[in-house]
Amino acid sequence: MSGYLQLKDSTGHRGDSKRLAEILNEDGYLFLRRLVDPDRALQVKREIMVILKEHYIIEDNSTNDPLWSGGPHPTEEEYMQYYDKVVRLDSFISLAQSPEIISLMESVFGAPVQVWKQRLIRVMCPDPDAPDDIGVGAHQDGAKDLGYGADRFYTCWLPLMDIDEKLGGLAIVVGSHKMGFMEHAGSNPSSSKEARSKGFGLDMNKFTWATSNYHPGDAIFFSHVTAHRGLINRSDRIRLSCDFRYQAINGTVNWLAHTRGPDVRRVAQQIDAIINSRALYVTTHADKETLVEVRRRMLEEKATSLQRAQELVTEISNKQ
């Protein structure tokens, strides 16, 4: 792919868990072809396509791929309806528990691991004319604003279909796990519409990106500090992938990790409604910087009241 480096394929080291852990430490990611049985990933895809058809996102689920027939992108309401169903699919939940993934993660952590309940599905509609920097912008999963409050975790990204240059896929910045946490601009969007207009993220132009073509069964693991992004889908199909997070069993993390993705999103939306409310503005006149911090704290605390937002504005302003 022009302008992109190729991800290093570590499949050849598959039996050597020590070497795999070393590569993850050196590069901040690990890319393995066919780590899981492709049929497991394809089964999830087939079941998602049935749901997408039920919700009028696609017209036809008898073809191999979720073909895009044009028209508007799903509304937030439509998105939440299918998201709620997908995260409850047994095939989806068990893909996150694939023994090959668990055993690799256990050898990296040197301990039993927990899989977060916040399992994410990406249903990326085509956006042929979009600029490169919208959508799931460049970010680090452990960024403070995302609110996980976890010390160390790894994300495993899994394609559910063949993903070529046009469909986009995952790109990462090799070695960025050694750069520490960087400043993310904007706020973490809590609706698909917002995600298209105001992204949360790093300035992608500051980095050299690496990517690949992907196939069902492939897996990429990357650290919570590794910068990554989803590329724009410029094809005629919807891109389907999922990403799961793994942490040592005794690692600390807050409620977000133990809550289904759509439920996290609902809480984030309630918080955003308060942060953007006239009531909070009139009663506090908080500046933008304070509001970013208030939002983060509310997310961490799972607090959704105006009163808590007002208290946090006072607490944070007193410290400034």
Ligand SMILES: O=C(O)CCC(=O)C(=O)O
């Ligand atoms: O699949 C994508 O488009 C983005 C994935 C991502 O950002 C993640 O795995 O954290």
